[in-house]
Amino acid sequence: MRLGISITSGFPGLDGAEAVRTVVERGRVAAEAGLDHLSLGDHHATGASRAYVQNVPAIGRIMADWPADRQIGLLLLLPLWHPVLAAEQIGTLAAMSDVPFIVQTGIGAGSDQFAAMGASLSTRGKVTDRAIGAIARLLAGETVDVPELGISGASISPRPPVPVEWWIGSGGAPAAIDRAARVGDAWYASPGVDGDDLRRTADAYRAACRRHGTTPRIALRRDVLVGDDHDSTIRLARHVIERGYRGMDGQIIAGGVEHVAERMAAFEPIGVDDIVARTIAVDQPSALRSIELLGEVRRTIG
Template sequence: MAEVAVQKNPASGGSSDTDTKLPITMATGAPSTTAVTTVTQVGTWPMTLRKWRGSIASASLMMSTLIDPAAAPNVLPMNTTLPGIGVSLSSTHRTNAVSLMIERAQVAHAAGLGSLTIGDHHDMKVPYAQNTPMLGRLLAEWVGRPAGCLFLTPLWKPLLMAEHIGTLAAMHHAASPGVPFIVQTGIGWGDAQFTNLGADMSRRGRDIDAVIPIVKALLAGEAVTDNYFGLAEATVGLRSDGPIEWWIGGTADVAIDRAARLGDCWYGSPGQDDESIRRGVERYRAAGGSRFALRRDAVLGPDARATQSLARDLTERGYRGLPFERLLSGSANELGERLGELRELGVDDVIVRCASPDQAGAITTLQELGR
């Protein structure tokens, strides 16, 4: 086994990012009584899944399914005229968090959405399902398509982060061989979670620059020695040989440069306006980056006027600090128009979180995304 000696102290270099604090809105209620829609089979492919706009990173696997559909029955050819659509499940619920998240994953899978991810926060004062154990459960519902979770990287020790990723990726690839496991990274915010996890918020930009290469080396099977993090020939016992994608989050210039340098994808913010997206994509691609995934919150349903009214009401009451214009709202028709606009701005994938305050509304949004 090769050894990688990483001697650089992050305190001697690197830079910090800025991050916008977005208040978290919790969903309430019991699991919906809405049944998961059975997908009608048409030939080889489910009808609703035929509409899925798949991710660019999975293009080679998708092309193989055109020759041998049995090779990956849930991974479909992509339509490059619109971005791919994935779901980012909310982990904050007043009651029944686990049941609500499982049901949303089931509905999103039945709707044909292209990827599933969940977030990462710590020292929460409200019920919050932690990322790695919750994703382990959700992988039982999400087979054949990319899945993963966010890591607020400066809050994680590199060996612990690599061990969690290694086990989750092995679980994912056991059921979905050849399908990417997604690792999203962010620098985090909030003094409390940094203090209570023994991390220094002022060093977060430098720390994330140091942690990502170490975790990658550990997942590649290398033994890592690092003075700053106290690693002495550290290794990860359970790893996967399957593909792992790194989605690097942030909107500051240094974060965009980091995404081009260390990632497979730049992961944009739900608060970015069109001009920020345009400038960011130009910078990212000039630095050698290619794929861009944008987070967006959404309230969708067959009644466009009603859902747009709800979205406006939510934002006026302070939903995640976002203006109305940043939410996807309306029906499938309005959604298609907006997705086309985002594609023209350079967005390859849109990762949607349900903004509806109840489970029934969230399920309607997920089903509308699949139309």
């Protein structure tokens, strides 16, 4: 089982320059920790008071510190992206890597960001399916026409030197699970899927893979805090939760290295292949130490 990181991109209270420095520094520490992969999320029109570091330029900067033989990628909420622009960004970033670039997808949510981007919540599933197909063809070097997505005679370069990996993000909705099995290289399970629900959905995903003749692979997102002292780390995590962090007390993994490694190893019998750790909302020194210690967690479960 591999262990990677999804770096937090939103920083209420920080100005833009400090938010960018925060993301870049966390990326550098993740590289030094030896984590297996790194990715950034995707959100738009977050407002003038909440800095949200956009993933394409930030990943490009992080790749200057990230080993070319370790996977890196980003999430794209495809209903909010024109497929040609998305394919061009993916192709250029993938050309900087020696291994498959990870493209995480999701249908997105939030009426405000959809309205700001001129996108429709009601058609997001259908748009995502069509966009994945169009982007995959563009990355393969084809000339693409998809009138319903506003694409006519499009082709792109540079393209990935090795095929990208598609990680299809979702909860447990049957249509989303079927999409992950049908067109994805992995099901990227949302942090809200846990316990018996995770087991049932993993079984449903594997059954869908059998129907489509594809190979199952599960990547699981978890919010994490690792510290040198187990008890004080638990107290800090509880304080963050009490301030309203995501409302997912039972789904946050916090504590010392051995405890966190034990919690993560428990997902292996379910068939989880990759864990994607997201550091919870703590100050930068605590976040950097947590990322450093994730390297020890990786070696423990490796």
